[in-house]
Every structure is written in structure tokens, then in C-alpha cells.
Amino acid sequence: MDILNGLLYGFSIATQPDHLVLVFAGCLLGTLVGVLPGLGPVAAISILLPLTFQLPPAGAIIMLAGIYYGVMYGGSTTSILVNVPGETASVVTCLDGYQMARQGRAGPALGIAAFGSFIAGTVGIVGLHLIAGPLSSVALKFGPPEYFAIILMGFTFVTYLAPGSPLKAGIMAVLGLILSGVGLDPITAEQRMTFGVINLFEGIGVAPLAMGLFGVAEVLKRLEQASFGRILTVKIRSLFPGRKDWLQARWAIVRGTLTGFFLGLLPGGGPVLSTFVSYGMERRIAKEPERFGRGAIEGVAAPEAANNAAASTSFIPLFTLGIPPNVVLAVLFGAFLVHGIQPGPLLIRDHPDIFWGVVGSMYIGNAMLLVLNLPLIPLWVQVLRIPDRILYPLILLLCVVGAYSINNSVFDIGVMVVFGVAGFFLKRGGYEAAPLILAFVLGPMLEVNLRRSLLISGGDFSIFFTRPIALGAMAACALLLGLSFFRVRKEGPPRHTEAP
Amino acid sequence: MNRITRDRISGALWLAAAVFVTVSGTRLGIGTYDDPGPGFLLFWSGLGLGLLAVVLLLLSLGGRASAEEGPLRLPRRSGVLVVVSLALYCWLLPGLGYLAATTGLMLVLFGLGRMRIRNVVLGSLMAVILSYILFLHVLKVPLPRGILSF
Numbered sequence: 001m002d003i004l005n006g007l008l009y010g011f012s013i014a015t016q017p018d019h020l021v022l023v024f025a026g027c028l029l030g031t032l033v034g035v036l037p038g039l040g041p042v043a044a045i046s047i048l049l050p051l052t053f054q055l056p057p058a059g060a061i062i063m064l065a066g067i068y069y070g071v072m073y074g075g076s077t078t079s080i081l082v083n084v085p086g087e088t089a090s091v092v093t094c095l096d097g098y099q100m101a102r103q104g105r106a107g108p109a110l111g112i113a114a115f116g117s118f119i120a121g122t123v124g125i126v127g128l129h130l131i132a133g134p135l136s137s138v139a140l141k142f143g144p145p146e147y148f149a150i151i152l153m154g155f156t157f158v159t160y161l162a163p164g165s166p167l168k169a170g171i172m173a174v175l176g177l178i179l180s181g182v183g184l185d186p187i188t189a190e191q192r193m194t195f196g197v198i199n200l201f202e203g204i205g206v207a208p209l210a211m212g213l214f215g216v217a218e219v220l221k222r223l224e225q226a227s228f229g230r231i232l233t234v235k236i237r238s239l240f241p242g243r244k245d246w247l248q249a250r251w252a253i254v255r256g257t258l259t260g261f262f263l264g265l266l267p268g269g270g271p272v273l274s275t276f277v278s279y280g281m282e283r284r285i286a287k288e289p290e291r292f293g294r295g296a297i298e299g300v301a302a303p304e305a306a307n308n309a310a311a312s313t314s315f316i317p318l319f320t321l322g323i324p325p326n327v328v329l330a331v332l333f334g335a336f337l338v339h340g341i342q343p344g345p346l347l348i349r350d351h352p353d354i355f356w357g358v359v360g361s362m363y364i365g366n367a368m369l370l371v372l373n374l375p376l377i378p379l380w381v382q383v384l385r386i387p388d389r390i391l392y393p394l395i396l397l398l399c400v401v402g403a404y405s406i407n408n409s410v411f412d413i414g415v416m417v418v419f420g421v422a423g424f425f426l427k428r429g430g431y432e433a434a435p436l437i438l439a440f441v442l443g444p445m446l447e448v449n450l451r452r453s454l455l456i457s458g459g460d461f462s463i464f465f466t467r468p469i470a471l472g473a474m475a476a477c478a479l480l481l482g483l484s485f486f487r488v489r490k491e492g493p494p495r496h497t498e499a500p
Numbered sequence: 501m502n503r504i505t506r507d508r509i510s511g512a513l514w515l516a517a518a519v520f521v522t523v524s525g526t527r528l529g530i531g532t533y534d535d536p537g538p539g540f541l542l543f544w545s546g547l548g549l550g551l552l553a554v555v556l557l558l559l560s561l562g563g564r565a566s567a568e569e570g571p572l573r574l575p576r577r578s579g580v581l582v583v584v585s586l587a588l589y590c591w592l593l594p595g596l597g598y599l600a601a602t603t604g605l606m607l608v609l610f611g612l613g614r615m616r617i618r619n620v621v622l623g624s625l626m627a628v629i630l631s632y633i634l635f636l637h638v639l640k641v642p643l644p645r646g647i648l649s650f
Contacts, residue, residue, distance in 0.1 A: 050635075050639065050641070054638075054639050167555060167559070170552050171514055171556070174545055174548045174549045174552060175514075177541070177545045178545045178546070181542050181545070188537070188538050190528060190538045192538055192539070192542065193524055219582070220579045220582065220583070223578050388613075389614070390610075390623065393612075393613070393623075396586070396605075397627055401602075401631055401635050405635060405639065408641065413590050413593070414590045417583065420583075420586075421583055424579070428506075429506055429507075429510050431510075446541075447540075447541045451536045451541075455534065455536075458534045459534030459535075460533075
């Protein structure tokens with residue numbers, strides 16, 4: 001199927017009434033989660049995953065993807081109005097967005113964030129459907145050594161780019177790898193670290209793990225805090241940025257889009273990294289850098305464009321190589337598996353309805369978010385006023401029932417609670433959960449491809465250094481490990497950082 | 501407890517975990533390079549974790565706590581209550597069934613918010629009934645029936 005036919009086929013799937021409802025629901029739920037401080041896309045997808053169990057796979061993935069880019073859209077609202085990021089990719093938006101709101105320019109800030117997100121998101125989707133096909137064909141020629149090296153490179157990127165100490169991120173990644181080994185051996189079917197518990201024979205589920213580390217742990221963390229920021233009581237006159245705003249922001253949107261586009265493809269990159277890079281770039285090239293942090297519209301436009309472009313293009317490695325480049329896509333990868341679909345180079349050939357349906361739905365979802373969300377901003381502001389004492393019991397209820405409904409097992413609730421408590425203490429100790437989840441999801445693939453590579457080569461490790469793609473990935477690993485080593489030496493003992 | 505002490509404790513815990521994983525990997529069978537066994541990755545992951553834990557310990561032993569870093573507090577009473585109630589919920593759910601056990605859980609969780617008793621009860625009942633309808637009737641999840649048989 002060529003690209004044009006594929007796209008038309010995708011639109012024919014995405015415009016089916018039930019799929020339109022699912023896109024709408026996904027975008028709405030995603031925006032809601034993005035607006036609420038604390039819960040990010042990982043927790044949202046994990047918690048809402050059980051709602052998709054009764055859906056056909058294409059519908060389920062369409063809805064979950066909608067949640068993901070909906071979160072990216074919604075996160076800016078709290079950053080601008082409350083100075084509290086709805087999720088990590090909106091941290092940078094606080095810097096200038098809140099200042100604009102304080103100066104009575106909340107409308108243009110929200111407007112440029114929405115338009116910038118729409119433009120960048122759409123460019124990202126164009127890239128997704130143009131690149132995914134050819135890349136899948138190339139990926140079909142990859143063997144176990146290439147896969148092993150690329151996954152290892154993903155681990156290294158995630159460890160290097162994680163906020164805080166690379167040493168602690170490395171510990172989390174190895175821990176994720178170890179946890180992924182619990183259950184039956186993928187080749188010999190021997191029990192590994194199951195302690196005779198039948199529920200562990202199939203391993204630990206990614207959804208209870210993610211719900212615990214990102215949902216329950218977040219609630220426990222927030223219980224420690226007195227309150228969030230103060231909502232500005234500004235009157236939003238117009239959400240349409242003026243001519244001057246557009247002139248100031250246009251190139252920032254273009255640069256943010258390009259930055260997000262390429263960083264979204266990078267393992268470990270994704271929306272969060274792209275916002276920091278694009279903001280830093282804008283500040284560096286600005287004629288008046290002192291305006292940044294005081295309400296520069298470019299400081300809102302560039303990161304918002306970047307995180308939406310990255311959210312779209314981060315689907316490319318998942319759809320073509322079967323390798324999730326960041327933690328959100330890792331949970332989405334788990335969702336694919338729950339629905340019996342294996343993402344990878346054969347996805348477009350074997351499940352064109354899912355690939356093209358998701359691509360088509362992303363175009364529609366992006367337009368929906370723009371048309372629906374601008375008028376709904378007053379509603380989202382009201383959502384921010386929901387007291388924690390009502391919100392958190394409901395989040396915990398969704399976590400509990402959601403964890404149970406995956407396998408109809410109380411054991412999964414227990415797993416979620418255990419990892420919730422562990423996640424709370426890990427956060428307190430300056431350990432980020434993201435490398436753990438990514439390593440946990442990629443662990444089985446890493447192991448199988450490592451063992452197959454060694455079987456093929458008769459135990460000769462040079463197989464990873466004699467094939468060009470594997471060699472390139474291994475060289476990137478070595479470089480990043482070297483940089484991490486110097487960073488640890490330079491910084492000394494790990495510093496304690498907590499994700500917002 | 502300052503950051504340095506915290507890193508020392510976590511480093512020691514990771515080291516203990518690394519020893520356990522490495523030994524488990526060895527028991528499962530590491531195999532050979534040309535035919536890796538089921539314990540192969542666990543063994544090497546355990547060694548990797550051990551190495552990182554040692555580096556963390558060494559760095560923390562050589563470091564000094566700085567004043568800007570706050571102490572590690574234990575969770576507040578509400579956090580402990582949430583965890584204990586969730587643990588009890590796991591234990592009681594199969595026997596009591598979804599409706600009774602979840603109502604109890606929600607009463608505790610809403611109760612922590614210092615709301616009026618009437619609001620706590622109303623909120624809990626609404627949340628339980630709505631989730632029951634959504635998951636049992638809409639999403640067809642067979643929720644545990646327990647002693648109440650519904």
C-alpha cells in the first residue's frame with residue numbers, strides 16, 4: 001500500500017463513528033490528565049488501559065494515542081495559569097507562560113501554545129507516515145545483533161538523559177532489566193525468581209508496575225505537599241494571538257517543531273528533552289535574551305511546538321522497530337501486547353488498520369484538540385479547582401480497579417501497591433522511575449536478541465562490532481557511557497533531584 | 501536522614517540485591533557464551549547492579565552532606581494510612597467482595613480529606629456504585645462477589 005492509499009485507508013478507519021468517539025474520548029481524557037498537576041501520560045495510559053480491554057485493538061490504540069497527545073496539549077494550561085506543570089514536558093512553559101499570564105496576556109499564551117502544538121503535531125504526523133513505511137522495510141533486514149545494539153543504545157540514552165544522577169538512572173535501568181527477568185525463561189521456559197508463586201510465572205505486568213510507580217507513588221508524594229500553586233484570577237479576553245505575537249513566535253514554532261521532530265526519534269529523547277533543548281536554543285539565539293523568563297512568547301511557542309512534534313515522531317521507532325523510545329511509549333508498547341499486537345517492522349504489513357488508523361486518527365485528534373480545547377479552557381480552569389481530597393481517592397480507586405481488571409487478579413493490586421510504596425521511596429531517594437519502566441519493557445527483547453546473537457556467532461562478541469548498524473549503536477553506547485562517567489566524576493556524589 | 505546517609509543505605513540495599521540476583525543467576529545456569537542459559541542475563545545484570553552500587557557507596561562515603569538538601573522524611577500519617585488500607589483491601593477483597601471492600605476503602609480515603617461524615621459516605625457510595633456499573637456492566641470485568649454474592 002503506497003503512502004497516499006495508506007493515508008486514505010487510515011482516514012476511512014479513523015472516521016468510523018466509534019473510532020471518532022474514541023479519538024474524542026482519548027483527547028478529552030488526555031487533556032484532563034494534562035491539566036491536572038501530578039498525573040502524567042504514563043500514569044494516565046496505565047490507569048485508563050483497562051477501559052480499552054473490550055475494544056478492538058485498532059480502537060484501543062487510537063484511544064490510548066489520543067490520551068498521549070492530549071496530555072501534551074493539556075499540560076500547558078496549568079503551566080500558564082498556575083505555574084505548576086501539568087506534566088514534565090510542560091515544565092519549561094511555566095517560565096514565560098506564567099509571566100505572560102501575570103501581565104494579563106494569558107489568552108495569547110494559551111492561544112500560541114495551542115496553535116504551536118497543532119502546527120508541530122501535524123508536521124510530526126506527516127513525518128510519521130512518510131518515514132515509517134521506508135524505515136520498516138529497512139528494519140526487516142535487521143537481525144538480532146542490530147536489535148540488541150539498538151536496544152542497548154536506548155538504555156544508554158535513557159540513563160544519560162534522565163534528570164538527576166546518571167549513576168542512579170543506571171541503577172534503575174539495571175533494576176528494570178532484572179525485574180523483566182522474573183517469570184518463565186523465554187527460550188527454555190524455566191522458572192526465574194518466581195519463588196514458587198504461580199502469579200509470577202508470566203512475569204510482572206507492566207500496567208500494575210507503571211500504575212504503582214507513577215500513579216500510587218505520585219498520590220503518596222502529593223499527600224506530603226500542602227497545596228499546589230495559586231490559580232490566577234485573570235480574565236481571558238481573547239485566545240487568538242495578535243499579529244505582533246505571531247511575528248515574534250513564528251520562527252520559534254518552526255525551530256521548536258524541527259527540534260521536537262528529531263529528538264522524538266531519539267531513544268530516551270521524546271517530548272521532555274525537546275522542550276528543554278528548544279527553550280535553551282531560543283534563548284541563545286534571541287536578540288534580547290533577557291526577555292526570557294519575563295514573558296517572552298517565544299519561550300511558550302517553542303517548547304510547546306517541540307513537545308507535540310516529539311510526541312508524534314516518537315511513534316516512529318515503536319511502529320517500525322518495535323522499540324519504544326521513551327517511557328510513555330513503553331507503556332503503550334505494553335498496551336499493544338495486551339491486545340495481542342506486536343509492534344515492529346511487520347506492523348504495517350500485518351495490521352495496516354492499526355498503523356494507518358492511528359495515523360489518520362492523529363490528524364483528526366490534533367484538529368479536534370485545537371477546535372475543542374480553546375473554547376474549553378474556562379472548563380479546564382475549573383477542573384484545576386477540584387480539591388485533592390476528592391481527586392486522589394478517585395485516582396486510587398481507578399488504579400485499584402484497573403490493576404484488578406487486567407487479569408481479574410487481586411495479586412496485581414498487591415504488585416501495584418508494593419511498587420507504589422517502592423516508587424515513593426525511590427523518588428525520595430532521587431531515583432527516577434522512567435529508566436526502570438523502559439528497561440523493564442525492553443528487557444525481554446534485549447535478552448532474546450543477545451542470546452540469539454551469541455548462538456548465531458558461536459559465542460563471539462565481535463558480531464556486535466562487525467555489522468555497520470550494530471557497530472554504530474555500540475559506538476554511541478560507548479560515547480554516552482564515557483560522557484556519563486565524566487559527569488559522575490565531575491559532579492561527585494549524586495545530587496538529589498525530584499521530577500516535578 | 502541526609503542525602504549521604506540515604507545514598508549509603510540505598511547503596512547497601514542495591515549491593516545486597518545484586519548479590520541475591522547474581523547468586524540466583526548462577527543457580528539457574530549461566531550457560532556458555534555460545535549457548536547462554538536462563539541465568540545468563542540475571543547473572544550479568546546482578547554484577548552490573550553490584551558494580552553501580554559499589555560506585556554509589558564509594559561516592560557517598562567520600563561525600564559530605566550539604567545543608568541545602570532536606571532530610572528524608574517518612575511518609576506522613578495519611579500516607580501510611582493509605583498504604584495500610586490498600587494492603588488490607590487486597591487481603592479482604594476476595595472474601596468481602598468488590599462492593600463491601602471498596603466501600604470500606606473509599607470511606608477511609610475520603611475520610612482522610614477531613615470532610616463532613618455525610619459527604620464522606622455520599623462520595624464513597626457514589627464512587628463505588630459508578631465504578632461498579634462501569635467495570636462490571638460496561639467493561640464486563642468480573643469483579644469479586646465475596647460473601648454478599650453480588
